[in-house]
Amino acid sequence: MANDADEATDEALMGRVAARDRAAYAALIDRYLSPAAAFAQRMLGHPSEAEDVAQDAFIKVWIGAATWDEGRGKFRPWFYRLLYNAAIDHLRRRLPPGADGLDEVVDPADCPETTAAAALRRRQVKGALEQLPERQRAAVVLCYYQGLSNREAAASLEIGVKALEALLVRARRSLAETLLPIYEQG
Amino acid sequence: MTLDELETLIAGHGARRERWPDEARRRADALIAASPAAARLVAEARALDGLLDSYQVAAPSPDLRARLLSAAMPPVAEVMKFPAKTHSPIAFSSFWPQAAALMAASFVGLWLGINIVSVPLFNEQDLSGYVLGNDGDVIASLEEGQP
Structure with missing residues:
Protein backbone atom coordinates (compact mmCIF):
# COMPACT_ATOMS: atom_id res chain seq x y z
CA MET A 1 0.00 0.00 0.00
CA ALA A 2 1.35 3.37 -0.98
CA ASN A 3 2.30 5.83 1.71
CA ASP A 4 -0.23 8.69 1.82
CA ALA A 5 2.64 11.14 1.43
CA ASP A 6 3.36 9.56 -1.96
CA GLU A 7 -0.09 10.46 -3.23
CA ALA A 8 -0.51 13.86 -1.64
CA THR A 9 -0.19 16.97 -3.78
CA ASP A 10 2.90 19.12 -3.38
CA GLU A 11 0.75 21.79 -1.79
CA ALA A 12 -0.75 19.36 0.73
CA LEU A 13 2.74 18.19 1.63
CA MET A 14 3.81 21.80 2.15
CA GLY A 15 0.91 22.26 4.51
CA ARG A 16 2.23 19.34 6.54
CA VAL A 17 5.81 20.58 6.36
CA ALA A 18 4.53 23.82 7.88
CA ALA A 19 3.47 21.71 10.87
CA ARG A 20 7.02 20.31 11.01
CA ASP A 21 6.10 16.93 9.52
CA ARG A 22 9.47 15.45 8.52
CA ALA A 23 7.84 12.59 6.57
CA ALA A 24 6.13 15.14 4.33
CA TYR A 25 9.42 16.97 3.91
CA ALA A 26 11.11 13.68 2.98
CA ALA A 27 8.39 13.06 0.38
CA LEU A 28 9.04 16.49 -1.18
CA ILE A 29 12.77 15.76 -1.19
CA ASP A 30 12.14 12.46 -2.94
CA ARG A 31 10.05 14.19 -5.60
CA TYR A 32 12.27 17.17 -6.22
CA LEU A 33 15.86 16.42 -5.26
CA SER A 34 16.93 14.96 -8.60
CA PRO A 35 15.16 17.61 -10.71
CA ALA A 36 16.53 20.33 -8.43
CA ALA A 37 20.09 19.07 -8.72
CA ALA A 38 19.70 18.71 -12.50
CA PHE A 39 18.33 22.25 -12.85
CA ALA A 40 21.15 23.69 -10.75
CA GLN A 41 23.78 21.67 -12.57
CA ARG A 42 22.62 22.95 -15.95
CA MET A 43 22.53 26.49 -14.59
CA LEU A 44 25.96 26.32 -12.94
CA GLY A 45 27.76 23.59 -14.85
CA HIS A 46 29.20 21.82 -11.83
CA PRO A 47 27.71 18.98 -9.75
CA SER A 48 29.00 19.96 -6.32
CA GLU A 49 27.89 23.58 -6.72
CA ALA A 50 24.55 22.26 -7.89
CA GLU A 51 24.17 20.23 -4.70
CA ASP A 52 24.91 23.33 -2.62
CA VAL A 53 22.19 25.20 -4.48
CA ALA A 54 19.70 22.36 -4.13
CA GLN A 55 20.49 22.18 -0.43
CA ASP A 56 20.00 25.94 -0.02
CA ALA A 57 16.62 25.72 -1.72
CA PHE A 58 15.41 22.77 0.36
CA ILE A 59 16.47 24.45 3.59
CA LYS A 60 14.42 27.47 2.51
CA VAL A 61 11.48 25.15 1.89
CA TRP A 62 11.76 23.80 5.44
CA ILE A 63 12.16 27.22 7.00
CA GLY A 64 9.70 28.99 4.68
CA ALA A 65 6.99 26.38 5.08
CA ALA A 66 5.76 28.18 8.17
CA THR A 67 4.78 31.13 5.99
CA TRP A 68 3.67 29.06 3.01
CA ASP A 69 0.38 30.31 1.64
CA GLU A 70 -1.28 27.85 -0.71
CA GLY A 71 -3.43 30.65 -2.08
CA ARG A 72 -0.48 32.37 -3.70
CA GLY A 73 0.12 29.60 -6.23
CA LYS A 74 1.53 26.18 -6.88
CA PHE A 75 4.51 24.71 -5.12
CA ARG A 76 6.51 23.81 -8.22
CA PRO A 77 7.03 27.33 -9.67
CA TRP A 78 7.66 28.66 -6.16
CA PHE A 79 10.29 26.00 -5.55
CA TYR A 80 11.98 26.65 -8.90
CA ARG A 81 12.02 30.35 -8.05
CA LEU A 82 13.93 29.47 -4.86
CA LEU A 83 16.31 27.33 -6.91
CA TYR A 84 16.80 29.99 -9.57
CA ASN A 85 17.52 32.67 -6.96
CA ALA A 86 19.94 30.36 -5.13
CA ALA A 87 21.71 29.57 -8.41
CA ILE A 88 22.03 33.24 -9.29
CA ASP A 89 23.39 34.01 -5.79
CA HIS A 90 25.93 31.26 -6.32
CA LEU A 91 26.98 32.65 -9.69
CA ARG A 92 27.44 36.12 -8.19
CA ARG A 93 29.67 34.77 -5.41
CA ARG A 94 31.76 32.66 -7.74
CA LEU A 95 35.51 33.11 -7.66
CA PRO A 96 37.33 33.94 -10.90
CA PRO A 97 37.73 30.95 -13.23
CA GLY A 98 40.44 28.60 -12.01
CA ALA A 99 40.59 30.02 -8.48
CA ASP A 100 38.25 27.40 -7.11
CA GLY A 101 38.99 24.42 -9.35
CA LEU A 102 35.45 24.45 -10.70
CA ASP A 103 36.56 24.68 -14.29
CA GLU A 104 37.97 21.19 -14.10
CA VAL A 105 36.50 18.71 -16.51
CA VAL A 106 33.67 16.74 -14.94
CA ASP A 107 34.62 13.15 -14.17
CA PRO A 108 33.22 11.08 -17.05
CA ALA A 109 32.30 8.42 -14.47
CA ASP A 110 29.68 10.86 -13.19
CA CYS A 111 27.93 10.85 -16.53
CA PRO A 112 26.17 8.16 -18.48
CA GLU A 113 28.18 8.77 -21.64
CA THR A 114 30.59 6.12 -22.71
CA THR A 115 32.15 7.47 -25.88
CA ALA A 116 34.54 10.32 -26.39
CA ALA A 117 32.30 11.72 -29.14
CA ALA A 118 29.32 11.82 -26.81
CA ALA A 119 31.43 13.45 -24.11
CA LEU A 120 32.61 16.08 -26.59
CA ARG A 121 29.07 16.78 -27.74
CA ARG A 122 27.94 17.09 -24.15
CA ARG A 123 30.69 19.62 -23.42
CA GLN A 124 29.73 21.62 -26.50
CA VAL A 125 26.09 21.80 -25.45
CA LYS A 126 27.09 22.63 -21.88
CA GLY A 127 29.38 25.38 -23.16
CA ALA A 128 26.67 26.79 -25.43
CA LEU A 129 24.20 26.89 -22.54
CA GLU A 130 26.74 28.61 -20.31
CA GLN A 131 27.23 31.29 -22.96
CA LEU A 132 23.57 32.27 -22.74
CA PRO A 133 22.51 35.14 -20.48
CA GLU A 134 21.28 33.74 -17.15
CA ARG A 135 17.58 34.31 -17.74
CA GLN A 136 17.66 32.79 -21.21
CA ARG A 137 19.52 29.79 -19.83
CA ALA A 138 17.02 29.46 -17.00
CA ALA A 139 14.12 29.65 -19.45
CA VAL A 140 15.54 26.83 -21.58
CA VAL A 141 16.43 24.67 -18.59
CA LEU A 142 13.02 25.14 -16.97
CA CYS A 143 10.95 24.51 -20.10
CA TYR A 144 13.03 22.09 -22.10
CA TYR A 145 14.86 20.05 -19.49
CA GLN A 146 12.61 20.36 -16.44
CA GLY A 147 9.38 20.17 -18.41
CA LEU A 148 7.66 23.15 -16.80
CA SER A 149 4.82 24.73 -18.73
CA ASN A 150 5.40 28.23 -20.04
CA ARG A 151 3.11 29.54 -17.33
CA GLU A 152 5.01 27.75 -14.56
CA ALA A 153 8.39 28.80 -15.93
CA ALA A 154 7.23 32.40 -16.21
CA ALA A 155 6.02 32.31 -12.60
CA SER A 156 9.37 30.84 -11.52
CA LEU A 157 11.23 33.70 -13.17
CA GLU A 158 8.63 36.24 -12.02
CA ILE A 159 7.92 37.43 -15.55
CA GLY A 160 4.96 37.28 -17.91
CA VAL A 161 4.37 34.40 -20.32
CA LYS A 162 5.10 36.63 -23.35
CA ALA A 163 8.42 37.69 -21.85
CA LEU A 164 9.28 34.05 -21.20
CA GLU A 165 8.48 33.14 -24.80
CA ALA A 166 10.73 35.94 -26.02
CA LEU A 167 13.56 34.61 -23.82
CA LEU A 168 13.03 31.11 -25.19
CA VAL A 169 13.05 32.22 -28.82
CA ARG A 170 16.26 34.23 -28.35
CA ALA A 171 17.89 31.40 -26.41
CA ARG A 172 17.07 28.78 -29.02
CA ARG A 173 18.28 31.01 -31.85
CA SER A 174 21.62 31.44 -30.06
CA LEU A 175 21.91 27.75 -29.32
CA ALA A 176 21.06 26.85 -32.93
CA GLU A 177 23.64 29.32 -34.23
CA THR A 178 26.33 27.83 -32.00
CA LEU A 179 25.45 24.16 -32.11
CA LEU A 180 23.86 23.36 -35.47
CA PRO A 181 27.06 23.89 -37.47
CA ILE A 182 28.65 21.26 -35.20
CA TYR A 183 25.68 18.95 -35.76
CA GLU A 184 25.92 19.42 -39.52
CA GLN A 185 29.58 18.35 -39.36
CA GLY A 186 28.31 15.00 -38.14
CA MET B 1 -0.09 30.53 -38.11
CA THR B 2 2.96 32.58 -39.11
CA LEU B 3 6.61 31.51 -39.08
CA ASP B 4 7.19 33.66 -35.98
CA GLU B 5 4.29 31.95 -34.21
CA LEU B 6 5.68 28.56 -35.19
CA GLU B 7 9.09 29.54 -33.81
CA THR B 8 7.48 30.63 -30.54
CA LEU B 9 5.53 27.37 -30.38
CA ILE B 10 8.72 25.35 -30.86
CA ALA B 11 10.62 27.47 -28.34
CA GLY B 12 8.00 26.85 -25.69
CA HIS B 13 7.29 23.20 -26.34
CA GLY B 14 10.24 21.80 -28.27
CA ALA B 15 10.18 20.44 -31.79
CA ARG B 16 8.23 17.27 -31.07
CA ARG B 17 4.69 17.65 -32.41
CA GLU B 18 3.20 15.48 -29.71
CA ARG B 19 4.16 18.10 -27.14
CA TRP B 20 2.32 20.88 -28.91
CA PRO B 21 -1.18 21.87 -27.77
CA ASP B 22 -3.86 20.36 -30.02
CA GLU B 23 -5.13 23.56 -31.62
CA ALA B 24 -1.63 24.91 -32.21
CA ARG B 25 -0.58 21.57 -33.72
CA ARG B 26 -3.38 21.66 -36.28
CA ARG B 27 -2.44 25.17 -37.38
CA ALA B 28 1.28 24.36 -37.37
CA ASP B 29 0.76 21.24 -39.48
CA ALA B 30 -1.04 23.33 -42.08
CA LEU B 31 1.79 25.84 -42.19
CA ILE B 32 4.50 23.16 -42.37
CA ALA B 33 2.72 21.45 -45.25
CA ALA B 34 2.49 24.70 -47.19
CA SER B 35 5.80 26.37 -46.37
CA PRO B 36 9.29 24.95 -47.01
CA ALA B 37 10.67 27.58 -44.63
CA ALA B 38 8.40 26.27 -41.86
CA ALA B 39 9.44 22.69 -42.59
CA ARG B 40 13.09 23.75 -42.42
CA LEU B 41 12.47 25.52 -39.13
CA VAL B 42 11.03 22.36 -37.63
CA ALA B 43 13.87 20.21 -38.97
CA GLU B 44 16.47 22.53 -37.42
CA ALA B 45 14.56 22.58 -34.16
CA ARG B 46 14.54 18.77 -34.06
CA ALA B 47 18.28 18.72 -34.65
CA LEU B 48 18.75 21.21 -31.83
CA ASP B 49 16.57 19.13 -29.50
CA GLY B 50 18.73 16.10 -30.29
CA LEU B 51 21.82 18.03 -29.26
CA LEU B 52 20.20 19.40 -26.11
CA ASP B 53 19.23 15.85 -25.16
CA SER B 54 22.90 14.86 -25.20
CA TYR B 55 23.53 17.07 -22.17
CA GLN B 56 22.73 14.65 -19.39
CA VAL B 57 23.86 15.50 -15.87
CA ALA B 58 25.09 13.55 -12.89
CA ALA B 59 22.61 12.35 -10.27
CA PRO B 60 22.91 13.98 -6.84
CA SER B 61 25.18 12.19 -4.39
CA PRO B 62 23.41 9.51 -2.32
CA ASP B 63 24.08 11.22 1.03
CA LEU B 64 22.50 14.55 0.01
CA ARG B 65 19.01 13.35 0.96
CA ALA B 66 20.24 12.27 4.39
CA ARG B 67 22.01 15.61 4.88
CA LEU B 68 18.84 17.50 4.02
CA LEU B 69 16.75 15.49 6.43
CA SER B 70 19.25 15.81 9.25
CA ALA B 71 19.27 19.57 8.72
CA ALA B 72 15.49 19.69 9.04
CA MET B 73 15.35 20.70 12.68
CA PRO B 74 12.90 23.19 14.12
CA PRO B 75 14.08 26.75 13.44
CA VAL B 76 16.15 28.34 16.21
CA ALA B 77 13.31 30.76 16.89
CA GLU B 78 11.11 27.84 17.88
CA VAL B 79 13.73 26.12 20.04
CA MET B 80 14.87 29.29 21.80
CA LYS B 81 11.42 30.64 22.55
CA PHE B 82 11.38 32.92 25.58
CA PRO B 83 9.51 31.45 28.55
Missing part, protein backbone atom coordinates in the same frame (compact mmCIF):
# COMPACT_ATOMS: atom_id res chain seq x y z
CA ALA B 84 6.21 30.50 27.02
CA LYS B 85 3.93 32.62 29.19
CA THR B 86 5.92 35.79 29.74
CA HIS B 87 2.66 37.73 29.52
CA SER B 88 1.50 35.96 32.67
CA PRO B 89 2.26 37.70 36.01
CA ILE B 90 3.15 34.29 37.45
CA ALA B 91 5.73 33.66 34.77
CA PHE B 92 7.18 37.14 35.26
CA SER B 93 7.44 36.60 38.97
CA SER B 94 9.30 33.34 38.56
CA PHE B 95 11.49 34.48 35.68
CA TRP B 96 12.87 37.85 36.77
CA PRO B 97 14.22 36.81 40.21
CA GLN B 98 16.08 33.95 38.52
CA ALA B 99 17.42 36.26 35.84
CA ALA B 100 18.49 38.84 38.46
CA ALA B 101 20.24 36.16 40.52
CA LEU B 102 22.05 34.91 37.44
CA MET B 103 23.18 38.41 36.51
CA ALA B 104 24.34 39.13 40.07
CA ALA B 105 26.33 35.90 40.16
CA SER B 106 27.89 36.80 36.84
CA PHE B 107 28.96 40.25 38.11
CA VAL B 108 30.43 38.80 41.30
CA GLY B 109 32.37 36.24 39.29
CA LEU B 110 33.62 38.91 36.92
CA TRP B 111 34.68 41.22 39.78
CA LEU B 112 36.53 38.41 41.58
CA GLY B 113 38.25 37.36 38.40
CA ILE B 114 39.50 40.86 37.67
CA ASN B 115 40.64 41.60 41.19
CA ILE B 116 42.30 38.27 41.96
CA VAL B 117 44.32 38.45 38.77
CA SER B 118 45.37 42.07 39.34
CA VAL B 119 46.42 41.61 43.02
CA PRO B 120 50.23 40.96 43.15
CA LEU B 121 51.28 37.75 44.86
CA PHE B 122 53.63 39.71 47.09
CA ASN B 123 54.75 43.26 47.47
CA GLU B 124 58.41 43.64 46.49
CA GLN B 125 58.64 46.82 48.60
CA ASP B 126 57.97 44.76 51.74
CA LEU B 127 60.94 42.50 51.03
CA SER B 128 63.48 45.25 50.49
CA GLY B 129 64.89 44.80 54.01
CA TYR B 130 65.49 41.05 53.66
CA VAL B 131 68.00 38.71 52.03
CA LEU B 132 66.29 36.16 49.86
CA GLY B 133 67.56 32.68 49.02
CA ASN B 134 67.64 31.18 45.51
CA ASP B 135 64.18 29.80 46.02
CA GLY B 136 62.83 33.19 47.11
CA ASP B 137 62.60 32.37 50.81
CA VAL B 138 63.65 34.97 53.34
CA ILE B 139 66.93 33.78 54.87
CA ALA B 140 68.08 36.92 56.72
CA SER B 141 66.95 40.39 57.70
CA LEU B 142 69.03 43.47 57.07
CA GLU B 143 67.46 45.17 60.06
CA GLU B 144 68.57 44.54 63.61
CA GLY B 145 66.40 42.32 65.74
CA GLN B 146 64.92 40.55 62.74
CA PRO B 147 65.61 36.85 61.94
